[in-house]
Amino acid sequence: MDNEEMKGKGEKSSVNVNENSKNEQLEQYRADAKDQYMTTDQGVRVSHTEDSLKAGSRGPLLMEDFHFREKMTHFDHESIPERIVHARGSGAHGYFQPYDDTLKEFTKAKFLTDPNTKTPVFVRFSTVVGSRGSADTVRDVRGFATKFYTEQGNYDLVGNNMPPFFIQDANKFADLVHAIKPDPDNEIPQASAAHDTFWDFASLMPESMHMIMWVLSDRAIPRSFRMMDGFGVHTFRLINEAGKARFVKFHWRSKLGAHSLVWDEAQKLAGKDADWLRRDLWEAVEMGHYPEYELSVQIVEEEDEFKFDFDLLDATKLIPEELVPLRPIGKMVLNRNPENFFAETEQVAFHPGNFVPGIDVTNDPLLQGRLFSYIDTQLNRFHSANFGELPINSPLARTHNNQGAGFMRHTINKGKVNYWPNTLGGGCPMMAPENMGGYVHYMEKVDGRKIRARSESFNDHYSQATLFWNSMTEPEKKHIVKAAHFELGKVMSKEIRQRMLGHFSKISMELAEMVSEGIGVEVPKNFNQESTGNYENNEASKTMKKGKSVKETQFVSMEKNKIETAVSRKVAILLEDGYDYCEVKQVKDALEKAGASAKIVSKFHGMRKSSTGEELETDKSHITTGSIMYDAIYIPDGEKSIEALLKEGDAIHFVNEAFKHCKPIGTSGGGIRLLEKAEVLGVEFADKTSGNVISNKGVVTAGSDAEASEFTAQFIVAISKHRHWDREEKMMVPA
Known part of the structure; x- marks a missing residue:
């Protein structure tokens, strides 16, 4: 192949990529959907797939049944080993x-x-x-x-x-994963760090402390x-x-x-x-x-x-x-x-x-x-x-190399040459110079002794963990502490719990003392846990001791960087027969206009009839859903609907739970009675018959005579704030 021919091929492959080109390439790997007939892998149409081929209707299976063999072989081999990590x-x-x-x-x-x-x-x-x-x-x-x-x-x-990340050197990765995976003797617990082996490992690895703070956080x-x-x-x-x-x-x-x-x-x-x-x-x-x-x-x-x-x-x-x-x-x-x-x-x-x-x-x-x-x-x-x-992994860029054979080989390589350098293939595939898109590794000078060690500049394990703690809002700090109560509360070894408190004391004594209250051990005095790494001093370490630093950074806090929007938020509309149709229609339309999605939740599936005869279809029943699947709830007015909800334990629990989880709740008129029955106390409610709209800590209420437009505007603002953590201390709600 001469240079001009290669140049032409190169120009052909250097296309302007758009989002449809990958789709088109993937499509060529898929079966033609227009052919509705089932076939074998060889393209032979199948006339019957319900029964295997037998010697008589009650006789033994015949091995000549190529369709059965092919079907079962695929089934027996259709799984591949799951990823060691990131399996789900x-x-x-x-x-x-x-x-x-x-x-x-x-x-x-x-x-x-x-x-x-x-x-x-x-x-x-x-x-x-x-x-x-x-x-x-x-x-x-x-x-x-x-x-x-x-x-x-x-x-x-x-x-x-x-x-x-948890560790600094990949040589510790297998240990990390072994420690956090289920215990090898009983394969318990699944998908959880809350057990002795992980916290034993973490308590002996000071370098993991910064990542531990992130894992205990709401992230x-x-x-x-x-x-x-x-x-x-x-x-x-x-x-x-x-x-x-x-x-x-x-x-x-x-x-x-x-x-x-x-x-x-x-x-x-x-x-x-x-x-x-x-x-x-x-x-x-x-x-x-x-x-x-x-x-x-x-x-x-x-x-x-x-x-x-x-x-x-x-x-x-x-x-x-x-x-x-x-x-x-x-x-x-x-x-x-x-x-x-x-x-x-x-x-x-x-x-x-x-x-x-x-x-x-x-x-x-x-x-x-x-x-x-x-x-x-x-x-x-x-x-x-x-x-x-494989189609999902194949590049858009044209591939041209001397690889060949092996399981799952799709490319049909042509010609006699599969090596380089060569003359029989015209020297192809040629090497691409850097100015023609050839990948060239960055030329970095590397000079050092062969040594199993890390730079001393890696030996600060607590300052950024402290930075993270100092940057959290009060609700976020409380969530970290509660997470530590759960995780370390599952650890049977008192020694491991105490070691972790020692690390927490180096991050923040406030943190250590708050965690200590919930796990039954005292904060150790004069704690000193040596790092397991082998650290060597060097010039970089000396320079960094005088380097730039900050004591707090607002950008690691989710709350300090919260984007307020109702877009794609899910709102449950709790109602039964006898609801106010006009109100529901106005609120639902306003929510959807703001980008939220609103779903009707009732005791049973089916059509729910309003007080004026209009009908709406239930999207979810109480047995198939819960407040945990929504970002906010809305309870419309309507005497018969409210009376029915007051007699439904699931509806009352729905409200309890949403309030406990600090989600926005909106209701009007008689719906306020449901909030009272649900023991959502300590919130100032509007008079059921007034024209007022009151928004307090994410609970938006309106009297029967209030304007629906004003209510929906306030409710959408509450939804946009997502969680109302100032309600979190109200722990007496039974949910």
């Missing part, structure tokens, strides 16, 4: 588009710099600890992995919903994948066309803001709907409430590498935004659900070393280990190195 996941397709070309100064990665290009993406969200059959709402880190199908090849940003129980931020965790490099490199941290910020469940709610959802987060993502995409995330970067010049009081290569640290502000660079929209969960969500294979020109690694020892681990685990799952040829 949910995914969606979409696109990423840069805002402008300003990042050209920092990187030659085209998908980050061309505002006219929509790069197709597939995102997989996941829990970390649990098996595929565990619940969505457990207290856990959440994976946030994005595959960009760029014209330069696939790029994977494999992150979490928390910016730090570990997200309300929705749509309301969850993402972080690249590691420090990477950006390289521009001139070959200049900078350090970079990647951040995803949800356009709906980051919001959480409350712990009681999370536990109940695990039983009522173990697929809560999966279902929420799927339904949002189907309804057109497309999840949106803004991609931002923190960029640090190479010469500023040692100007902080922490090491940029330490994955247990974050860069406070007060020191390096976020730079928004583009938006991702998820607008299409998978068509086949196994083929797409389950078979997608990520690797943090899948880079494109303009992005490269650093010497982060956790990242370096992951570069090996991810490939190795995919080989275990797929039993083949050809997993990249």
